[in-house]
Amino acid sequence: MALLQMQRINIYALKKDRKHILELLQRRGVVEVRDMLKEDKVFSKSDVSVAKQSLEKNISLATESLSILNNYIKESSSMLSALEGRKELPVEVYDGFREKYKTTVDITKRIIELAKIIAENKAELLKLQTQVEILSPWINLDIPLNFKGTKLTTGYIGTLPKPWTLEGIYDRLADYMPLDVDIISSTKEQTCIFVLCTNNNKDKVYEILRGMDFTLPSLTIDRSTTFNLSTMDDISTTADISPAMQLKFIRQQLDETKKQIQVAMDEIISYDKDRNKLKFLLDYDTMRLEKYEVLGTLLQSKNVFIISGFIAEKDIKDLEEELTSKFDVAIDSANPRKKDEVPILYKNNGFSEPLEGTVNSYSPPGKGEIDPTMVMSLFYYALFGLMLSDAGYGFLIAVACAFGLIKFRKTMEKPMKNTLKMYMFCGIATVFWGIVFSSYFGDIFDVVAKTFFGVTDLPIIPPLWFYPVEKPMLMLTFAMAIGIVHLLTGLAMKGYQMAKQKDYMGIIYDVVFWYVLLICGVVILLSMKMVTNILGINVDFPDIVIDIAKIAALVSAVGIILTNGRESKNPFKRILKGLYALYGISGYLSDILSYSRLLALGLATGIIGTVVNQMASMTAGGAFGPIFFTLIVVIGHALNLGINALGAYVHTNRLQYVEFFGKFYEGGGKVFKPFGINTKYYRIKESTKNGIIR
Amino acid sequence: MGSLDNYGIVLALLGAALAALVPGMASAKAVSMGGIAGAGVIAENPSLFGKVLILQLLPGTQGIYGLIIAFITFSQIGVLGGSSEISFVKGALYFAACMPMIIVGYTSAIRQANASVASIGTVAKKPDQFGKAMIFPAMVETYAILAVLISILAVSGVTGLNI
Known part of the structure; x- marks a missing residue:
């Protein structure tokens, strides 16, 4: 139950060592750099936005190319790979990457370019396919579609809706002979025709054709599309060749486009071998970006720069030794000032540490507050266990988490480790309560024994205490008793916090009075026959205890009225505030x-x-x-475990956040965020031989 | 046993059936509300799936609580085997015992879904505020829990009555 003592630190060093010092600090990851000093005539901040921009661009290039690569060739990964954590890389690889940097950036650019080519070609493919569809009815026409006629004749090429017979068309056009009509193709939807008439009849023929809903083929010939026409001598565009030839060329082009797509895809897939390089580029530039962000906050003069920030007191000595042994630096550290917003760094044992994240997601401890993690963890596991309360489920959870923890113990990242640890402890608590209330996958032992072996001597494993289903009132009493303990612990935490802030009178007013009032209230309630009847328990207090309780409760109630509004000077207001505070007892009732x-x-x-x-x-x-039995049992219990584990998790958090924290904890602090290596895929392993950072 | 007493079991079963039916309906609606909001968030940021799923599932519990009340009532009135001789009054009492779950289960699921949807919005914008966002819907659930509690106690209490 502790927070580490933080210190302000200032590091003064020469500019020529800047890169190396920053890199060393980044690898150690023990200093949170804060911009706490003011600029003046000598010291000013340098502008790093250009460098940052180019790094950000490279990061997005790497991210995009990786996701493209993932689209075309999936990375092989097992289901458990999420537990595995980042890979470790020796520091030499990091240093050696500089040479490969340029080529890797080029690869990302090339991959993105290829993806663009593929997208463009796919659009082209669609366009060509539509052209094929439009052209295919005309395949039997042996003159170009844009044929307009000869010196003396005019040709009309187009479609009529619905099927037409040759006679039908001739009938309509009979007045304007001589003419020639050909049906090129005919389907249910349309009839493709070619009409040739003499020039003097051309307008009238067209009019009649229009009357029959004649339309020109909707083929838009893209003149910019350059077909491979080197074999055709005097034809410049496809519109001037016959549909059959046109189709042939379009098909050729289709194949060409498909081939181009395939080539581009193959090339992308060929970059699979460089996937690790891309990942490393992403990490490398993420690290550099962070470095530049820090660089932008540093105060620098011509030859000197200053790093200021916070550091845990325990880390100062090591860092100072390391820095002074390698560089010309001056380091000073001091206690944080009153106005400083000191970052929070927890220090808990392995049992409580997993719950730091839970505290953080409420809010890290604010100024003057204590770290509630340790006390909370005790209740957290116990409450989770009580809500799930099945030894079988608890066993499954605990074993699964333990398996993950052991299998990936070397590589697993800390947050994941903490999550698994938390559920493992929750699972163990669940096993405990499961045994107390004799629940093993519901009543699986009894059911199996009765159904398959005809055992009548049930239950096989009697509960350590009782079956909650049989005595729900007793269970309710127990639940509320736990609630009272939890709430009183919260109140005690408030007292401890006030003691730390040396507000000793406050402890009496805000903690002791309430303690007396609550405990006496419980005693008085339990002395009433009505209450004990409802709860189904039997409590016998001697009369003297009850009388004392009544008097003590009264005294503390008066005390609360008199003191709980003490921040107001006006006595009238003060009493009113005190009365309102006493009304808070209804809050305790609903909490319980x-x-x-x-x-x-x-x-x-x-x-x-x-x-x-x-x-x-x-x-x-x-x-x-037995097969059906097993199936139903496995599926049913898997569902039950899932939904109830979720419920237990959510409501444990609620009891901690609302009921427990409500008594003493506000939060509002900021978590310690050291300047360090926050990469996605790799972590840099220091060469421990000499410890020299080049 | 009067002829009216034949209907005792009918009333009791009606109560149990409604306890499973009404909160179940509400939970289905509630979870779908969360699902619709969640699907939108996933389109933007697939990595939030786990968090959004939890928020979506929160108002699903009312249906389960209803199921529990239905099962407890079943086992008390002997539908799952055993005698089913229940007087009219007793049947009516079972029906009344199911009422908190039926009504509160319905309304709280829908209300909780509203809170869930809002919390999904919060998580979409600020994924690190998941812990707080989760509490808002959980606050609503308290009343469903109180209702299920009263229904459990009432159903098992009615069994002990000699009427």
């Missing part, structure tokens, strides 16, 4: 009732599990019975 979710969620798991087993046992007869 809120813990009834422990009962509801616990019962939910147990009852659904039992129902699954019951359904399974109905199918258990016959030769295939």
Whole structure:
């Protein structure tokens, strides 16, 4: 239960060492660089936006090319690879990358270019395919589609809707002989015709044709499209050749385009071998970007620069030794000033550490607040276990997490490790409560024993304490008792916090009074017959205890009224505020009732599990019975585990955030974010032999 | 046993069926609301899938609570085997015992879905605020939990009555 003591640190060094010092700091990752000093005539910040822009561009190039590469050739990865963490690379590879940098950037550009080519060619392909569709009815026409006629004749080439017979068309045009009509092709939708008439009749023929809904072929000949026409001597565009030839050329072009796509795709796939380089480029420039961001905040004079920031007190000595042994630097450190927003760095043991993330997602401890992680972790695991409360489920969770933790213990990233650890502890707590209330995949042992072995001596494993389904009131009482303990612990944390801030009178006013009032309130409630009857428990207090409790409760209530509004000077206002504070006891009541979710969620798991087993046992007869039984049990319990683990997780968080934190914790701090290596794919492994950073 | 008493079991079963039916309906609607909002978020940022899924599923629990009440009632009135001789009054009491779950289950699921959808919006903009965003829908669920609690206690209490 602790936060590390932070210190302000200033590092003064020579500009010639700037690159190396920054790189060393980045690799150590122990300093959070803060821009805390003001610019003046000598010291000013340098503009790094140009360098940053080019790095950002390269990062986006690398990201884009990687995603393109992933589209064309999937990276082989196992289901568990998410647990594996980043790969380790020796520092030499990092240093050696400089030579490959240029070519790698070129590869990213080439991949993006290829993707563009493919996209363009695919659009071209679509266009060509439409042309093929339009042209194919005309394949039997042996003159070009844009044929307009000869010296004395006019030709009309086009389509009529619906099928037409040759006679039908001749009938319509009979007045304007001589003419020639050819039906090139005919389908249900349209008839493609060629009409040749003499020039003096051309307008009238056209008019009649229009009356028949004659339309010209909707082929837009793209004159910019250059077909491979070197074999054709005196024809300059496709429109001047016959449809059959045209089709042939378009088909040629189709093949050409397809080939181009294939070539581009093959080339992209060939870059699969460079995938690691691309990833490294991404990481490399991410690191450099971070370095430049820090560089932009540094104060620099002609020869000197200053790094200012925060560092954990325990790290100062090592860093100072390392820096002074290699460079000409001066380092000073001091306690944070009152106004400083000191970053938060936790220090917890392996049991509580996994929950730092949970505290962070509420809010890191604010100024003057203590780290609640340790105390919270005890309740967190216990409450989660109570809500899931099935030894079988808990066992599965714990074993799965332990397996992941052991298998990937060397490479797993810290956040993932903490998540798995948290669920492992939650699982262990679940096993504990499962045994207490005798729930093993619902009542699987009993059901199997009864259905398959005819055992009548049930239950096989009796509960350590009782079955919640049989005594829900007792379970409810237990849940609320846990709630009272949890809330009082929260109140105690408030007292501890106030003690740290040396507000000793406040402890009496805000903590002790409430403690007395709450405990006495519970005693008084338990002395009432009505309450004990509802709860189904038997408590006998001697009369004297009850009388003392009544008096103490009264005294503390008066105390609360008098003191809880103490920030107001006006006595009238003060009493009103005190009364309002006393009204807060209703808040405690609803807080305690809120813990009834422990009962509801616990019962939910147990009852659904039992129902699954019951359904399974109905199918258990016959030769295939055991198979159906197993199937139903596996699927049913998997669903139950999933939905109830989610419920337990959410409601454990709620009890911690709302009920527990509500008593003492506000948060509002900022997590320590050291200047370090925040890469996506690789982590740099230091060569430990000499420790020299070049 | 009067002829009216034949209908005791009918009332009891009606209550149990409604307990599964009404909150189930509401949860289906509620989860679909979350799904629609979530699908939009995933289109923008697929990495948020896990978080959005949790928020989507939160209002799904009412249906499960309803199921629990239905099963407890089934087992108490002997539908799942055993005797089913229930007086009219007792049947009506079972029906009344299911009411909190039926009504609160319905309304709380829909209301919780509204909070869930809003929280999904929060997570879409600020994924790191997931912890807080999760609490808002969970606050609504409290009332469903209280309802299921009362229904459980009432159903198991009615069984002990000698009427």
